[in-house]
Amino acid sequence: MTAQRTIYWIATSLLSALFLYSAFTYLTDTAVIEGTYQDYQYPSYLVIPMALAKISAIVFIILRRPKWVMEWAYAGLFFDLVLACFALYRIGDPGMTLPLFGILVLLISYFFGKTVRP
Numbered sequence: 001m002t003a004q005r006t007i008y009w010i011a012t013s014l015l016s017a018l019f020l021y022s023a024f025t026y027l028t029d030t031a032v033i034e035g036t037y038q039d040y041q042y043p044s045y046l047v048i049p050m051a052l053a054k055i056s057a058i059v060f061i062i063l064r065r066p067k068w069v070m071e072w073a074y075a076g077l078f079f080d081l082v083l084a085c086f087a088l089y090r091i092g093d094p095g096m097t098l099p100l101f102g103i104l105v106l107l108i109s110y111f112f113g114k115t116v117r118p
Contacts, residue, residue: 004112005116007108008109008113008116011105011106011109011112012061012062012109012113015058015061015102015105015106015109016058016061018098018102018105019054019055019057019077020055022051022054023050023051023054023055024051026048026050027048027051030047030048033047039091040087040090040091042087050080053076054077054080056073057073057074057077058073060073061073061077061109064113077102077106078103081099081100081102081103081106082099082103084099084102085099085100085103
């Protein structure tokens with residue numbers, strides 16, 4: 001394995017773990033997540049669709065087929081992380097490091113994936 005391939009797979013694994021854990025939490029602790037959504041003034045009916053979207057995005061990122069869906073999956077996860085940063089900033093929550101780490105890992109996975117798995 002080359003260094004680029006190793007970096008790609010580590011970043012993609014971390015990204016997958018982050019979003020699959022998030023989706024698992026959304027599906028198992030739905031009431032808690034709905035309460036958090038209400039704290040952020042988001043509609044609570046989005047919890048289950050967001051969990052399913054996160055799982056679908058990771059599946060398409062790993063399979064990389066079709067290419068246009070994989071691109072949209074990366075974009076969707078990127079927007080999810082950016083909006084999470086804005087929401088945490090808005091309410092003054094200092095826990096913004098995890099979404100920022102997620103953005104970094106996502107960008108590494110995306111750009112290294114273009115060279116490693118064209």
